[in-house]
Structure formats: structure tokens, C-alpha cells
Amino acid sequence: MLTAKETELERLERLAYLKDEDSSYYDEWQELKDKLFNDEETWEYATRSSPIWVFFPSGEDKVYKSKTDVREKIGVNFRTLIAYLDKNEPVSRGNAKGCYFYSLPKEDE
Known part of the structure; x- marks a missing residue:
């Protein structure tokens, strides 16, 4: 009660x-x-919904809308993503081998 x-x-x-x-x-x-x-209203303010800029070993780069999006599209787990996020060093193994991950500030709409 x-x-x-x-x-x-x-x-x-x-x-x-x-x-x-x-x-x-x-x-x-x-x-x-x-x-x-x-709650959907609070999710957009959570750090997990921050955009992530990914640089691939091929030289391509792409911005994903969230950490969850990176995990689903590339197949990297959260632990690896967090370990290499903003570290200026490439992932050493797994699906994301050679990728660099950088967090981006959210754009104001």
C-alpha cells in the first residue's frame, strides 16, 4: 500500500x-x-542512446544512433564497446576487429 x-x-x-x-x-x-x-520519455536522455561514430578497418565510417544499434548491426557486445569507446585504439578481436568507436554529443532538435 x-x-x-x-x-x-x-x-x-x-x-x-x-x-x-x-x-x-x-x-x-x-x-x-x-x-x-x-520509460520511452527518459530513454532518449540516457547515455546508452548517445550516437556512436564507428570507423571500420576498410576506411569507411558510420554514425549509429545508439550503443544498442551498434551492438545489433555490427555484432559487438556492450563490454567490448565500452572498453574501446573513445580510447583511440582499435578493437583487437571479434566481429569488430580493427574498428574504432567514438561517442558523439547529442544534437539538439
């Missing part, structure tokens, strides 16, 4: 503890967590 002084974030924290004790709280916790952290 939501008290007058309890914020949604506090409620999420309380439900996180309750779901560990009683699994019947899991769905309510998951729904609130998704509402607070996977």
Missing part, C-alpha cells in the same frame, strides 16, 4: 525486499521498475 509520503522510488525499494520474501510481489515490483527506468 502506498502511503502519502512514500515516493514511487521508495515503493520500488520496499517491493524489492518484499519480492525476495514473497514471490507474489514480483510482478508489481517488475511493473513499477519498468515504469520508472524503461
Whole structure:
């Protein structure tokens, strides 16, 4: 039950503890967590949605709209992307071998 002084974030924290004790709280916790952290309106401001400029070994370059887009199109995992992002060194192995990754500031619309 939501008290007058309890914020949604506090409620999420309380439900996180309750779901560990009683699994019947899991769905309510998951729904609130998704509402607070996977909202379309807040996604555009998250760092994961920042454009990424990729330089390929062939000399080509391309700007992708987000880290997720790079992962899906090139097949590189997030751990590799983060390890080489803005480092001025090429990826040493895997699908993105020889690629350079640079983050770009978001353009104001």
C-alpha cells in the first residue's frame, strides 16, 4: 500500500525486499521498475542512446544512433564497446576487429 509520503522510488525499494520474501510481489515490483527506468520519455536522455561514430578497418565510417544499434548491426557486445569507446585504439578481436568507436554529443532538435 502506498502511503502519502512514500515516493514511487521508495515503493520500488520496499517491493524489492518484499519480492525476495514473497514471490507474489514480483510482478508489481517488475511493473513499477519498468515504469520508472524503461520509460520511452527518459530513454532518449540516457547515455546508452548517445550516437556512436564507428570507423571500420576498410576506411569507411558510420554514425549509429545508439550503443544498442551498434551492438545489433555490427555484432559487438556492450563490454567490448565500452572498453574501446573513445580510447583511440582499435578493437583487437571479434566481429569488430580493427574498428574504432567514438561517442558523439547529442544534437539538439
